Amino acid sequence: MNSLRHPLYIYAASRQTWPVTDQAPDLKPLIAELWGGKLRRLNHFIHLALAGAGHCARSVDARIAPQCELLFVSPGNIAQVISVSQRILRDRQPPMPFDFMNITNNMAPFYVAQALGLAGGGLTLAHRTLPFETALHLAMFQASQAGAAAQYLLGAVEECVFPLQHHRRQLGLPAQTPMAEASHWLWTGNAPANARARFTYCAFADSDAALAQCLAELPPARNLRLAFGFGVEAQAQAQIMQHFAAGTLNDYRGDTGYHATAPAGVAAAFSGGALLHINRTPQGRYALFVIESCD
Amino acid sequence: MKGSLDTALKAQLKRMIVEESDKDVAPETIGDDDPLFGMESGVQLDSLDAIQLSMAIQLRYGIKITDSKEARRAFETVNRLADLVKPE
Amino acid sequence: MAAGSRRRVYVRGSGIRCALGDGREQVSAACRDGGRAPSLRDSVHTASAGAPYCGFASTEIQGAESSLYDHLQFSVTQALADAQLSAAERSATAVFCGSTACDISDFERRYRADLLVDGTCLPQYSVGFGVLAGHVKDHFVLGGEEFSFNTACTSSANALLVAARMIAAGVYEHAVVLGVEIFNRLSFEGFHAMMLLSPDACRPFDAARNGTVLGEAVGAVVLSCRPGPAADGGQPFRVLGGANTCDTGSITSANATAIRRVLEQALADAGLDRRAVTLIKAHGTGTDNNDQAEGAAMRALYADAPLPPFTSLKPYLGHTLGACGVVELITLLACIRSGFVPGVPTFASMDADIMLAPLREHLAFGDGILMLNYFGFGGNNSSILLGNGN
Numbered sequence: 001m002n003s004l005r006h007p008l009y010i011y012a013a014s015r016q017t018w019p020v021t022d023q024a025p026d027l028k029p030l031i032a033e034l035w036g037g038k039l040r041r042l043n044h045f046i047h048l049a050l051a052g053a054g055h056c057a058r059s060v061d062a063r064i065a066p067q068c069e070l071l072f073v074s075p076g077n078i079a080q081v082i083s084v085s086q087r088i089l090r091d092r093q094p095p096m097p098f099d100f101m102n103i104t105n106n107m108a109p110f111y112v113a114q115a116l117g118l119a120g121g122g123l124t125l126a127h128r129t130l131p132f133e134t135a136l137h138l139a140m141f142q143a144s145q146a147g148a149a150a151q152y153l154l155g156a157v158e159e160c161v162f163p164l165q166h167h168r169r170q171l172g173l174p175a176q177t178p179m180a181e182a183s184h185w186l187w188t189g190n191a192p193a194n195a196r197a198r199f200t201y202c203a204f205a206d207s208d209a210a211l212a213q214c215l216a217e218l219p220p221a222r223n224l225r226l227a228f229g230f231g232v233e234a235q236a237q238a239q240i241m242q243h244f245a246a247g248t249l250n251d252y253r254g255d256t257g258y259h260a261t262a263p264a265g266v267a268a269a270f271s272g273g274a275l276l277h278i279n280r281t282p283q284g285r286y287a288l289f290v291i292e293s294c295d
Numbered sequence: 296m297k298g299s300l301d302t303a304l305k306a307q308l309k310r311m312i313v314e315e316s317d318k319d320v321a322p323e324t325i326g327d328d329d330p331l332f333g334m335e336s337g338v339q340l341d342s343l344d345a346i347q348l349s350m351a352i353q354l355r356y357g358i359k360i361t362d363s364k365e366a367r368r369a370f371e372t373v374n375r376l377a378d379l380v381k382p383e
Numbered sequence: 384m385a386a387g388s389r390r391r392v393y394v395r396g397s398g399i400r401c402a403l404g405d406g407r408e409q410v411s412a413a414c415r416d417g418g419r420a421p422s423l424r425d426s427v428h429t430a431s432a433g434a435p436y437c438g439f440a441s442t443e444i445q446g447a448e449s450s451l452y453d454h455l456q457f458s459v460t461q462a463l464a465d466a467q468l469s470a471a472e473r474s475a476t477a478v479f480c481g482s483t484a485c486d487i488s489d490f491e492r493r494y495r496a497d498l499l500v501d502g503t504c505l506p507q508y509s510v511g512f513g514v515l516a517g518h519v520k521d522h523f524v525l526g527g528e529e530f531s532f533n534t535a536c537t538s539s540a541n542a543l544l545v546a547a548r549m550i551a552a553g554v555y556e557h558a559v560v561l562g563v564e565i566f567n568r569l570s571f572e573g574f575h576a577m578m579l580l581s582p583d584a585c586r587p588f589d590a591a592r593n594g595t596v597l598g599e600a601v602g603a604v605v606l607s608c609r610p611g612p613a614a615d616g617g618q619p620f621r622v623l624g625g626a627n628t629c630d631t632g633s634i635t636s637a638n639a640t641a642i643r644r645v646l647e648q649a650l651a652d653a654g655l656d657r658r659a660v661t662l663i664k665a666h667g668t669g670t671d672n673n674d675q676a677e678g679a680a681m682r683a684l685y686a687d688a689p690l691p692p693f694t695s696l697k698p699y700l701g702h703t704l705g706a707c708g709v710v711e712l713i714t715l716l717a718c719i720r721s722g723f724v725p726g727v728p729t730f731a732s733m734d735a736d737i738m739l740a741p742l743r744e745h746l747a748f749g750d751g752i753l754m755l756n757y758f759g760f761g762g763n764n765s766s767i768l769l770g771n772g773n
Contacts (some may be wrong), residue, residue: 076533078508085494106763111627122628122761
């Protein structure tokens, strides 16, 4: 069991999902509006990142500090990997330079850092099933080692591959699962000033027993609401809910369409009180985080 | 007929330059002898554009450009590029 | 957090499979002999004669259709045995993985086979770059969390930095840090299309350098808050500190000012003066841009102090991209353990724009402070400081 309790304050946040059926949304107009016309040679994955980061940065007047560290997580720039691989392996054609250049996952955070004028550290992360919780855990850890002015921009971006039915099969999802692309961003840091909320707890628990210990350890919070990741089935939810007589379910999953980075969206959409989010991996391990408002 | 005298070829190359570099410049506004690189250029291509265009030229016209310095020389102007694609 | 108040982080064990062979002894012996010539690989691009590539040395692998997971298990098994981590210690061991292509080599092999059956089929793929770290965590029953990094050529260097920082702060006792890069058409043809591959050889910092040579490797390092039981062959090396920054000046080309800044931040993090460094393991890819920018940054950092000897391991390993952070650390320490730092066999003449020369001959070396530098696409720059004095 591994838990961090370092408070990470949230200054701005943006939750964006695009439900998809047969094709990806065209974000070029939105990018041009958010960032001006001169951004070029980009792919859809980078558009998703720039759309979310722009929306987050513009949601407040304050400017993100240049030394802010960027922690970016995503299941990967899959659509471009697939299309370039088809061009090489099926069509026996060399890749176009721009297509290959944009393929590594850290190109999206590069363009976000460039657009926001950031020059701090930049880590692009991945995790099989808990992408956001892993990025939050790393941000909380880095913050616990850094000074009062440290800031961390957390970005979680996910694209779909089309045809969607084939993509669902690769993800092991039932055929009718509603799907969404997503770009969730949170500007966070160590300084409490003008923060609307703060992360107070982030933990991983290896078993049901370890989870129960985490839940018992949690400080009591006023009007606590619970949210569950896609990995927690209804029956397991009910069992966990018993621990919280007063807790009400915040079932966000119904309206967003499947995407593994959904917990980032729940964090970004937090509006008050206290929220405990619990997610679970197919291997039976749990990831938890708590957000509390700062009023 | 040398490429730099072939208006159809030059128009085609101008379209390719704009499309491959993803610039919002109208192809017909690019002069045959305008510099394509550098600050005073209307298109302001950079070294990455040169690499992308080299691949496009190789795939479409079979002209082999092996390194980035050679690529930079090939795309000085539309006329020079047209002569490279069609020497006579 | 001041360097002083952090726990020590030991390089406690390693395992490796690469172009120089399998395991530390084969790797240092091959370096001593000047490395192996890379083999030519064809390209789908008809207008090109292909390019050299540093494939795995052991012959039975080259032929076999072995999966990347076989190589991963080989290197991690070797590293855990070398570190002598007990079952109890493994329950407090986290996994950190750095890779550019992750499991794309296996993806491509399957897609090629599927295409033989149906030329229009859609490729099967796994989702998410975390599958390698996840596999090692499950297969070797490691109790800590799994972190995967995908920042181009600094991927496993950043994995090392974060792992060392978490051990120093007491979040974990031990970490298995992976660097994985297996030959795949996507990277090979991509670098070829970007005109970054040399047609013949990797010549870091040389006036006639004409591109890099890619290579494949799977490395595993065990970092620990305690040295291994049998720390034979002199003092074990420790991670003293390091830094990572993201320079947004250009998508692909390295920038001297940004490189100097990350070197200075790494020295500050380790609480070291630049004069304390006794060897620099440069990124030294052999491309025109990287070596020019890296040389300028080293000259600027040491403008008024003697520049330590520096070398590049890419002529020996090839550029193993996301894996080079771990793989080059293992290779360097393997050579130092048998008393030398390898010179750059392909360096012939100084470039007037760089005005620096790497080591040409092997340098006798045992103890000291090493600066390991890595710079990647998307301006991701990392520097790590190791030392084995006290």
